[in-house]
Amino acid sequence: MSGDADNGGGIGGAAGGGPRDRAGTTRGTRAGAGADAGRDAGVESGKNPGADAGRDAGAGVGRDAGAAPGVNSGVTPGAQAAADTGTDTGTAARLQKLFEGHRLTPTQRRIAHCMVRRAADAPFLSSVELAELAGVSQPSVTRFAVALGFDGYPALRRHLREVAPTDKPDDTGSYNEYQQAVQAEIDNLRHLAAALADPSPVIEAGRLFAASRPLPVLGLRAATAQAAGFSYFARKVHPDVRLLDEGGTMLTDRIDAAVRAGASALLCFALPRHPREVVDALEYARTAGLTVVTVADSAFAPVAHHTDLLLPAPVGTGLAFDTACAPMLLGRVLLEAMCDALPDAQARLEQFDARAAARGLFVE
Secondary structure (H helix, E strand, O other): OOOOOOOOOOOOOOOOOOOOOOEOOOOOOOOOOOOOHHHHHHHOOOOOOHHHHHHHHHOOOOOOOOOOOOOOOOEOHHHHHHHHOOOOOOHHHHHHHHHOOOOOOHHHHHHHHHHHHOOOOHHHOOHHHHHHHHOOOHHHHHHHHHHOOOOOHHHHHHHHHHHOHHHOOOOOOOOOHHHHHHHHHHHHHHHHHHHOOOOHHHHHHHHHHHHOOOEEEEOOHHHHHHHHHHHHHHOOOOOOEEEEOOOOOHHHHHHHHHHHOOOOEEEEEEOOOOOHHHHHHHHHHHHOOOEEEEEEOOOOOOOHHHOOEEEEOOOEOOOOOOEOHHHHHHHHHHHHHHHHHOOOHHHHHHHHHHHHHHHOOOOO
């Protein structure tokens, strides 16, 4: 598909060789390869296992609306596409495959989510470090490992190192913190490229968006920019795109209005930290009859249970604020898939170009 004047090079890469992917998993500050084996073994018996019980029961409330019937609930075939076809997608894909099919509590899903987000570090983290990163107690990490079928967390960590011996983090001592953040985003884009080896979930999402008139696009707080960017370009080819970027009681009213106008699908961008009202809004949208497609930072994000089609795109965590190159690029890929499903998309873009030229809208 040829580019419109506002985009500079087209919504996708139709004129040439397909999507311009880079890719990978998040790489934050590296824990040492030999870190804390003794501390893991000693602490595994748990400081205060009993004090953790209430926390396990309630920590995930509002983040995950209850315990999952299975970790793979809400995960699309594309989330593990490359892993299923034998393509090496790195530690993140192996982690997702490991968690698949296990019945996890909300707190355990929180740990799984954290491990996927920090996939490159996961085989090298002590149980105490993982607990701190996930915001849970150390005994919760132990119970998580047991729920996956291991004797304890040290056994889980050994397994991760054994199945991914080449995934030991590279020596980045010569990189400053800004370069490390860029390298982490390159890794995230590689991971996204591997996931797109199976394009069927993206193609299905494009068909859903093209058929939905109007098409509501939800993104709150950190995800507002992703939703706004998608909506801006989508309006050039789709007859009715409605951006939902404000929370509060009016959000459900706007979802109702979209349904009354004929909407059949909703696209959501959900990035950490995940607002409770996004989870509530997705639950309400599905109750109202909408098919929910969500771009989230992992297949274990709190929105997974309220999504019909989940498309994971990892975020970077190396800076003070998360970086979201992969979710942004996945949004552009979804735009391309929607254009492919809209028979008049090319004509609409050409009309826009003609009007923009007549008005002298752009200086180039």
